[in-house]
Amino acid sequence: MKKIMERVMNNVSDLKADGDLILSTAKSLKMSSQNGSISEYKVSSSQILGVRIIKDGAVGISYTEALDDDSLKFMVKQALENAQANEPNPLEKILDISGAVSDEASYPESATDIKLKTQKALELESEVKARDPRVVAVPYNSYSENEYMSHYLSSKGRSTTYSDKIYSITSSALLDDKGKKANYYDYHIAHTFADLQWNKVVENSLFHARNILEEKALPTGKYHVRFSPDSLKSLIECFSNFYSAKSAMDKVNPWANNLGAQVISKDISIVDGPDYAQSFRISKFDSEGVLQKPLTIVGDGVLQSFLHNSVTANYFKTQTTGHASRGASSSLNVSGTHFLIQGKNQKPLPPKYMEVIQMDGLHSGANRVTGNFSVAVKGYLWENGQKTMTFGNITLSGNLMELLKNVEVVGDKVEASTDLSFFSVPLVFNELSIAGA
Numbered sequence: 001m002k003k004i005m006e007r008v009m010n011n012v013s014d015l016k017a018d019g020d021l022i023l024s025t026a027k028s029l030k031m032s033s034q035n036g037s038i039s040e041y042k043v044s045s046s047q048i049l050g051v052r053i054i055k056d057g058a059v060g061i062s063y064t065e066a067l068d069d070d071s072l073k074f075m076v077k078q079a080l081e082n083a084q085a086n087e088p089n090p091l092e093k094i095l096d097i098s099g100a101v102s103d104e105a106s107y108p109e110s111a112t113d114i115k116l117k118t119q120k121a122l123e124l125e126s127e128v129k130a131r132d133p134r135v136v137a138v139p140y141n142s143y144s145e146n147e148y149m150s151h152y153l154s155s156k157g158r159s160t161t162y163s164d165k166i167y168s169i170t171s172s173a174l175l176d177d178k179g180k181k182a183n184y185y186d187y188h189i190a191h192t193f194a195d196l197q198w199n200k201v202v203e204n205s206l207f208h209a210r211n212i213l214e215e216k217a218l219p220t221g222k223y224h225v226r227f228s229p230d231s232l233k234s235l236i237e238c239f240s241n242f243y244s245a246k247s248a249m250d251k252v253n254p255w256a257n258n259l260g261a262q263v264i265s266k267d268i269s270i271v272d273g274p275d276y277a278q279s280f281r282i283s284k285f286d287s288e289g290v291l292q293k294p295l296t297i298v299g300d301g302v303l304q305s306f307l308h309n310s311v312t313a314n315y316f317k318t319q320t321t322g323h324a325s326r327g328a329s330s331s332l333n334v335s336g337t338h339f340l341i342q343g344k345n346q347k348p349l350p351p352k353y354m355e356v357i358q359m360d361g362l363h364s365g366a367n368r369v370t371g372n373f374s375v376a377v378k379g380y381l382w383e384n385g386q387k388t389m390t391f392g393n394i395t396l397s398g399n400l401m402e403l404l405k406n407v408e409v410v411g412d413k414v415e416a417s418t419d420l421s422f423f424s425v426p427l428v429f430n431e432l433s434i435a436g437a
Contacts, residue, residue, distance in 0.1 A: 017055035018094040020154040022328040031121040032142040050328030053079040057088030063329040091314040098157030103284040109192040124171040140172040140185045158289040171201040173209040182212035215392030217437035224353035229415045233422035245312035246334040264404035266301040274337040280420035283337045292322040341424035343409030355380045371400040394436040406430045
């Protein structure tokens with residue numbers, strides 16, 4: 001692979017152009033079951049090589065899934081033609097960094113027979129049905145394993161290698177009790193087969209589905225709200241443009257002119273932590289080969305930085321923060337790694353609050369420019385430390401900017417999303433609007 005990429009880069013250099021390459025390969029196995037037998041068994045592999053060429057200030061990209069000489073030459077030719085058809089962009093340049101960096105994960109494990117994998121995949125359906133006679137279906141269930149590898153090479157001499165292997169399982173429970181239905185799903189990811197928590201996804205799916213069967217609508221009004229880590233992650237990610245220099249450059253970031261100003265509660269700090277120890281997988285470098293380090297986005301409520309790649313850094317006359325994101329077939333963008341919400345001035349939990357565990361239709365009900373959102377939610381009502389009811393059929397409305405201003409820290413133990421990419425101290429958001437009964 002290295003020789004192929006070097007040969008392509010030589011072709012780019014012969015054109016008196018700068019450029020970089022991304023070569024991504026993947027192998028995967030997926031199984032799912034229905035009615036006691038394997039309904040899907042899919043083994044797949046893919047490879048894609050993409051080139052970005054910058055000549056006379058103009059940028060062109062192209063990619064190929066075939067790595068023979070003719071396909072590689074055509075890819076370079078197509079990228080050059082795309083560049084010639086585009087207007088010059090003085091902000092986009094190949095970074096002048098060199099040297100090799102590797103981030104290849106290795107997780108020792110013994111080989112697992114395919115018969116055992118198949119048996120466990122079947123149990124993601126059969127175990128759910130066996131534990132509750134009201135289960136009428138297990139609509140989401142799957143076992144999968146995925147191997148990824150990515151190589152980067154620039155005309156300035158920067159090269160990186162990334163590899164990882166991920167196992168994942170999903171199960172769900174669709175219950176029917178005298179015509180009333182409830183559904184919930186859960187998943188787990190691990191780096192080895194032995195670390196998968198099969199019972200956890202079955203039990204969590206059943207636990208929440210059983211409770212949702214008993215759901216009732218809350219009265220319309222204002223409520224204190226806690227979000228489960230996964231729900232809070234979804235809400236924060238829905239408005240990721242707030243932290244993106246690319247969105248600020250494109251005039252779709254409401255915080256674009258607020259650097260150095262207080263934007264949220266003084267009790268809250270938000271950090272992007274590529275090397276956060278509790279994350280599923282640390283991140284060492286971005287898609288431009290820039291080494292990554294922790295970045296405080298918001299410190300004590302004050303907006304300190306956006307996430308930058310080299311283009312946004314040039315636009316705002318600053319330095320890249322190492323958050324470039326680009327696939328083999330896509331243009332340069334910005335993305336975070338692991339978000340950590342830190343807090344201070346801990347307050348006691350309010351005697352009564354809602355715990356949101358499921359949100360439906362968040363993205364369709366969100367305005368990423370204003371921060372307004374409206375979403376159907378399910379969860380639990382807590383009173384004096386006890387769950388008193390399960391709620392559903394209600395709509396939660398708010399504004400992310402106001403929500404983050406009216407927040408209280410109610411604990412110091414960091415909670416993690418299921419995928420271990422989002423972390424937060426316990427938070428309660430005050431006086432959110434609920435449309436219910």
